[in-house]
Amino acid sequence: MARQRAFDRDTALHSAVLAFWRHGYEATSVAELTAAMGIRPPSLYAAFGDKRRLFEEALGLYQETYGAFTARALAEEPTGRQAIERVLREAATEFSAPEHPPGCMVVSAGVNCGPESAEVQELLRRQRERTKAAIQARFDDDAAAGRLPPGTDTAALATYYAAVLQGMSNQARDGASPEALTELAALAMRAFPATAAA
Numbered sequence: 001m002a003r004q005r006a007f008d009r010d011t012a013l014h015s016a017v018l019a020f021w022r023h024g025y026e027a028t029s030v031a032e033l034t035a036a037m038g039i040r041p042p043s044l045y046a047a048f049g050d051k052r053r054l055f056e057e058a059l060g061l062y063q064e065t066y067g068a069f070t071a072r073a074l075a076e077e078p079t080g081r082q083a084i085e086r087v088l089r090e091a092a093t094e095f096s097a098p099e100h101p102p103g104c105m106v107v108s109a110g111v112n113c114g115p116e117s118a119e120v121q122e123l124l125r126r127q128r129e130r131t132k133a134a135i136q137a138r139f140d141d142d143a144a145a146g147r148l149p150p151g152t153d154t155a156a157l158a159t160y161y162a163a164v165l166q167g168m169s170n171q172a173r174d175g176a177s178p179e180a181l182t183e184l185a186a187l188a189m190r191a192f193p194a195t196a197a198a
Helices: 010-025 028-035 041-048 051-064 068-076 080-094 117-142 153-173 178-189
Strands: none
Touching: 010 041, 010 051, 028 041, 028 051, 041 051, 041 178, 051 068, 051 117, 068 080, 068 117, 068 178, 080 153, 080 178, 117 153, 153 178
């Protein structure tokens, strides 16, 4: 008869999210993960496979919880401009919230990884590219509806705001306050192209 797990898998996974978010993929050892998750290494391997697969699950949970605000704003706002303004405003709050590590896990978890972690870096890069593509899709909608000046380079505009978002994450990790990040977001919105005349 199989022995029942003596831990809550969801709670343990949430603890892994915070550990990877705080220290990054490569710097977070299995010993640190098991200590944070309150389990022993055999339980980690039995429940999650290995560190890499645990990270993939942790990243998925992060995107469904702490990082979900970006996808929500892009889906819910009526225009691309309103969507990116909301993304940046909410990022200022989320990236600096005291109840979890600062910044964005998708931006910070793959920093300073060696060649052996190239697949993790690629996983994170693809996620950032998906976010940028989703931003551009909203800007493309604005362009098609005449809400952007003719000839606006929506790809460059999306790259700019993705870079601002990633920069806000790094600023938060350096200790920037919610107020400072909100000011940065407002300044970035001044670069948005003027709405085309009706």
